[in-house]
Amino acid sequence: MEKKLIGNWYSSSKNRIYSELQFYKDTLVIYDSSGKTTLKWNLDEGKIYTSHLNQSGPIYDYDLKSINLKLVRNDTIELPKFTKAKNAYDFFQKILNMQIDLPIKDSELIEIGFLEHLNFNIYAGYNNKELVVKTDLTPDLNNLESEVTEFKEKSRDELKRLLRFNLIADKNISEFQMDSIKNRLKTTSIEQIFRTYKNKQTDYKNNLNWFGQKE
Known part of the structure; x- marks a missing residue:
């Protein structure tokens, strides 16, 4: 045992x-x-x-x-x-019940996980080879507007302009599919979209402090 x-x-x-x-x-x-x-x-x-x-x-x-x-x-x-x-990122995929193989970016990444309360997370990956796009609350984007509204209402007024989507998406999602996801996010009142990447210094095996770039 x-x-x-x-x-x-x-x-x-x-x-x-x-x-x-x-x-x-x-x-x-x-x-x-x-x-x-x-x-x-x-x-x-x-x-x-x-x-x-x-x-x-x-x-x-x-x-x-x-x-x-x-x-x-x-x-x-x-x-x-x-x-x-196996590690923090393996656990992250298990609780989401998704596989998300993050894309690699050699250029400088911005730390977007530190001020976590500013992030509205969007997860895009695969379950049994089927594309799944979900939030922290629901298994799809059908209620995105109401979720964003509630998220903003819980944020302090001076922080509302800093709120952003954190798009944690698999590298194998096609450009057409990614554009479709981002266009869906743009229909809400959150104006900024960041995408999470990994590099040689940041592989998320020990922690889930996200780094990425603005889209």
């Missing part, structure tokens, strides 16, 4: 990584909103026992099914479901 736990496990909220567990042979590294925590761990009688600097840490009941892991801490706090993945 220990071998099945070893690897990277991720939990998400609204298509964003919420926390990460890295199980090594005898070390557990946790990344969450409070930062990084490193613990020793071992299994005994169906529980995960942890310790730090010779002091006992949390004890977890666990339920492991294939690539999904459910944890309940000894203070009865149930953690979000974790999914095993």
Whole structure:
């Protein structure tokens, strides 16, 4: 059972990584909103026992099914479901249930993930070889106008002019299809469209801080 736990496990909220567990042979590294925590761990009688600097840490009941892991801490706090993945980007594709092979751009990329609250994300990729274009809320663009309206209403007035689409799209989508997607986005009140790319320095394996260029 220990071998099945070893690897990277991720939990998400609204298509964003919420926390990460890295199980090594005898070390557990946790990344969450409070930062990084490193613990020793071992299994005994169906529980995960942890310790730090010779002091006992949390004890977890666990339920492991294939690539999904459910944890309940000894203070009865149930953690979000974790999914095993090769890296952050592999997990990102799993929660979207899509394959998105990002295009490579050798020229300079702009960091667009830092001010994440300005981004309205659009995902365009493939599921069973079928093109899928979706938002964080819905599996298509049928409700795009109402979603954009709600997004803008939740934004501060001084930031509304800075709002932008972040188009995370597969490199194999044809130019005709990409133009069709962008034309659909242009029918809304958000004026800026950025597209996410990768390069030698940015492959998103360790984090999902997006970089791209304005379209």
